[in-house]
Amino acid sequence: MADESGLEGRLADLASSGQRYAAPQVAEQVRARGDRRRRRKRAARASGGVVMAAALAMGVLSVTRLGPEAVPSAAKPTAAASVSLFVPPTPAPGEEYASELGFVYHAVSLKQNMVQVTVAQVRTGNGVAVPTGVVHKVTLKPETPVEVEHVAGGEARDMRVSELVDRLRTGPQWVFALDYDGEGRVQSLREAHWLTTD
Template sequence: MAEETSLDERLADLATGGRQAAVPLAAEQIRARGDRRRRRKRAARASGGVLLVAAVVVGGLSLVRPGQDRAPTAADPNPSASASLFVPPTPAQGEEYASELGYVYDAVALDGGRVRVTVQQLRDEKGTGVPTGVVHSLTLPAVTPVEVEHLSGGKPGDLRLEDVVDRLRAGPQWVFALDYDGEGRVQSLREAHWLSVE
């Protein structure tokens, strides 16, 4: 009787071993793959967290680093403190141009058919131009189209930027809408005669 029990146990062991050899242990393989995936995710999260902390620390250090007040360069003797705040507007979906409102002044004709102007940005609040605090300079082709009305003595017309340099030499007086294309280039200036200014 003991021999029969022993024989039954051996046959059961052989059958189990044969089944395991013939059919892969799907559940064990799935579990092992899941464990590997979880380990990779944990490692990725840990390394991503370390990179984020390092980026924050380096960025913070660059903001508080001494010696940020540099002398003005020879090319720009009067740099604007807010020049870095300027971002060229981008056209909305389906639009060809995006406009920036602002005083255009301090025009200077440069060699090579270019004109440098200063722009003091305004925002339109119910038909009134309100300064945003952003001042930047642009160097434009002298042939940039300019639509004028008051600047030309009340006669609406189309001129080129080189034709109005003398009138835009002084300080902030004339407000224009500057039309930017999708690549951040000014395509034209339009006198904002419809806008009253604070």
């Protein structure tokens, strides 16, 4: 019996000493976690301030860069607005060219025999060419091949764009398919004789 009570006493001593040594570790862990939380909050506040300052600086720079001249006047539409809408078509995977349909007109001979034309983009609806409102200019090499039919008086044949400057000098009359390569350059024109125009 005396041995059992002595054993109980020793176990009680061990338990109390264990609690004594365990309690400071638990308290230290709690303090360490609290310190980490405080550091994270401070870092978040600091980085949030930096991000906010950067965002404000970018906003000020973009507003400053716009300036009053960058905003187009509602009373005076500019040609640049319609030019910016045009994106040269890109060939699909495995295709050599991508095509754009459009009225080709206002042909002008430039220096070095280059030819500049205006293209008013169209889309097709039931075999009829319908303008999209996108108008842009294209500069072509004089030897750019052109397949024509109605432009040449109803006879299907191949010509060079330099030979068609006089016929394409006036306003929109004929619709062409312009074939663009992967670099966005026009490689050929084909008269879209199968389309009717309004």
